[in-house]
Amino acid sequence: MSNRSVPNEPHRARSGGPHPGVLASASLGIFLAGLITSAALTGGQTFVSPFAPADQVAAFFRQNIAAARVGGMLQFGSAVPLGIYAATVYARQLRLGVRVPGPAIGFFGGISAAIFLMFSGSVTWLLSRPEVTTDATLTHALSFLAFITGGVGFVVGLGLLVAGIAVPSLILRFMPRWLAWTGLVIAALSELSFLSMAVEPLQFLLPIGRFGGLLWLIAAGFLLPRNRAAANQEPRTQGTVTR
16 A cells, blocks of 8 residues: 555645746736737727726727727736636645635635736727727726726735735745745735725826736746745755754
8 A cells, every 4th residue: 555655645746736937927928918919909009098088988999999809808818827826826835834814815815806807808898899889988987997997906906915925935934035025015005006096196006016916926936835845945954054
């Protein structure tokens, strides 16, 4: 019986789902592809702000059907690897022996961010339908919905995911302290972005949380140890040197 269990041990140590660093890179890459493609299809224009007049918002989407359709599709697609990232890191943290609320908070935040991003992408795709944009009031309302879900909703959820990884990593030293502290700062700014719902000048927090958070998740995904033995490898080496 023991002979049968030995060959399976390395397999169990290696298994852990997709590489989180690759997943976060894919999510950011697909999202950036959506921005670049949309900009190319609009001739270099940026998406109209929902705070613009209703007629201007409706005119923009009527004139840029392909940009809205492709942008919404790629935004929806970028949420898929992000959701897988949240599940993969949650499982890895449990395997590392983290028994505090951090992993569950991060998992909740990551899934929430992915769902909000999917919803925003779906609404953006809906704005590419000519039968919808004929109604300026409806188009304006949908543009606000796409903004709030893909902006505040996504960034607040992403901040929880970052915090759920950064706090245990800081305490248990799963990654360099400066990187963990950077994650905590990004998470705090992301959570404060909900204030932009009432104080519009605070909307500058949204791109900080969005791009800063995704870049941090890429770094964390490549540095987070796969198992407890790998996490303890550096401390054990230091102990050997001191002796």
